[in-house]
Amino acid sequence: MKILGITHSCYSWNNAACLLIDGKLVAFAEEERFIRKKHAPRIGACQATKYCLEYAGLSMKDLDYIAVGFDDKYHAINQSIDFNNHEIKQKTPRLKSFEWNQPFDFYDPRVINVNHHIAHISSSFYLSGFKESNIISLDKAGESESGLIGYGNGLNLDIFHRINHQESWGCLYEEITNLLGFKGHSQEGKTMGLSSYGKPCLEKFNFIDWNAKPIPKIDYEKKKKFLATIKKRNCFDKITQKHKDLAATVQFVLEKAGLKIVKYLYNQTGSRNLCLSGGVALNCAMNGILLKSKYVHDIYIQPASNDTGSALGAAVYVHVKKTNKSPDFIFDHVYWGPEFNNQEIEKAIGKYKINKYHFSNNIFKETAEKIAQNKIIGWFQGRMEVGPRALGNRSILANPSLVKIKDMINSIKKRESWRPFAPSILEEYASKYVKDYYKSPFMILAFDIKPNKIKDLLATVHVDNTVRLQTVNKKNNLKYWKLISEFKKITGIPALLNTSYNLADEPIICSPKDALKTFYDSSMDYLAIGDYLIEK
């Protein structure tokens, strides 16, 4: 059974497509990577769909189902994908506001709309490897809801509670982020980073009923009044202690709400497994706190937890419903995008008339030596990652023990100085570095670092002595594992600083062309692309 999963709403960001064949994932990528526009706001997942189909050598007519990660009646999918003609064409790159509310009928009977939050939880629970688990999906909003909580057991999803749009925890976090002057979409990571510098003041957030049943509830009207009292920071203004405290408060509130929810679920089900999804699940500080709680023993977090993941979840949900079987894989890595071989890479190098490069007989050793010499490296290998984190295939890498490297990369990426970087660490050494270690392949969990290991990872340790680890193993990324192993041979450190290969306000790179352009637009020192090493 061939199922195309898409996030393709007229009001969604992070539109994406994936292809599931007989319960196995074949390809999965975000539209933004192909059209080179961050988050692809309200842009149909046409290029991502094209990539998925071409990767499998299929066309639209070969598909059995088209699973959509939204279930609104006003969906504008047919405005950009012409199913009747079995071809993909982008008619409206950006839907105009007057078009958003135009209802229409799906004329292709293969299209199945899946409730947005059911799609989110399907992307975590069914792909977690857990037989049963508590499940939470939280985002800003999807259709009329901003989340749901429940319990998954085998193929069944038992939904206990739906959180409506007005009570949205994701929306509250976004509103505070906007008031802090962080402009643009998906800037919540900045608020999370800043929160470690402030002190929470819970009394101010008196619009939350912590004793509401079954879970804490935001009073929409009271919240509106409170937010109106806060003076919005201009993005160029200095960040004061007041701003830091506000960030700390919203972070604290989110963690407290998360803890109450997992306690409620544990009391309902007795399960200490937890599956998380939805944009809020990208909050690695909250995730770390939940994992530490006595109500959670095992956790699975969908790494493409923003609306990208609802494409995958929709496809998986349709597979479950149509076959009465679980999908045939665990989503334990994110490498589902396009890849390029050495011939394609050399062609791109030739096209741009680059002279200072050579074919390396051991790209891992040579690159590790450069990183050990404190050079900043672009690393382009294998299939592109899906989801907001670069996890070792489209990454900028550096020596994690060199504290000044932070400023150097911040200036390359035009990032704020308070935002932490993250380390990729060989899985076999991770427990030596952090307290309460738990496998963390997606850089989506924050851990307390052991004091004696701070010096090794100095550039990646946050002000509160936490690190958001990515653990790397041979099975899921052999090339990256080899590179870090070579770096360990030279320095004794089994880790690298890893940040996504993109410049400010740009999506993560996809192709050799993107890699070369970004390399020459920045002050990176070397680019290791396939087996070629390019020197600036």
Ligand SMILES: [Fe+2]
């Ligand atoms: Fe969502």
